[in-house]
Amino acid sequence: MSLRFAALGLLAQHPGSGYDLLRRFELSMANVWPATQSQLYGELNKLADGGLIEVTDIGPRGRKEYRVTEAGRAELVRWITAPEADPPMRRPDLLRVFLLGELPAETARTYAVDFAEHAASELARLQHLRDSFEWGADDADFYGRAALEFGLRDAAMEERWAQWLVSAIDERISISPSA
Secondary structure (H helix, E strand, C coil), X not given: CHHHHHHHHHHHHCCEEHXXXXXXXXXXHHHCCCCCHHHHHHHHHHHHHCCCEEEEEECHHHCEEEEECHHHXXXXXXXXXXXXXXXXXXXXXXXXXXXXXXXXXXXXXXXXXXXXXXXXXXXXXXXXXXXXXXXXXXXXXXXXXXXXXXXXXXXXXXXXXXXXHHHHHHHHHHHCCCC
8 A cells, every 4th residue: 555655756756757656666655665667567557447546648659758647746745644544553673573482492593693783784785875865855855754764763773672681581591401
């Protein structure tokens, strides 16, 4: 469902072709909602069939230019302002943490170390993205940067938390070798 609104939102910000949308998607929203080219093009067809976007021009080799319709803009605004309709967030990584007691302590520790390393890697990737992008003054860049800032802070928190978990497991191991 969110890919629908990601595509709709990007087209609301800047009309363009499916290729244009894919390029912008890869530089921005793919960091929070990844999708393949075929998924994105499939969503464009569904949005057009639903009257939420329309083709404004057909160029060479059948390249279609899209823009959001009034119905599409209304649907986007409705979705943005109704977060209570979102499905519950699922975190399989934290479900694994909840169940780590079913594993030997050293295996649980390895999971926590890997979690910390992944968070550190994600933090570095997002820092590089932040530092390599020329941020403009328009709303799209401002709020895109705000979403990126959330990712930076979340990755930093997850890395610190996972390091704490490694230390806590180490303490458990030293207190009770059978933990």
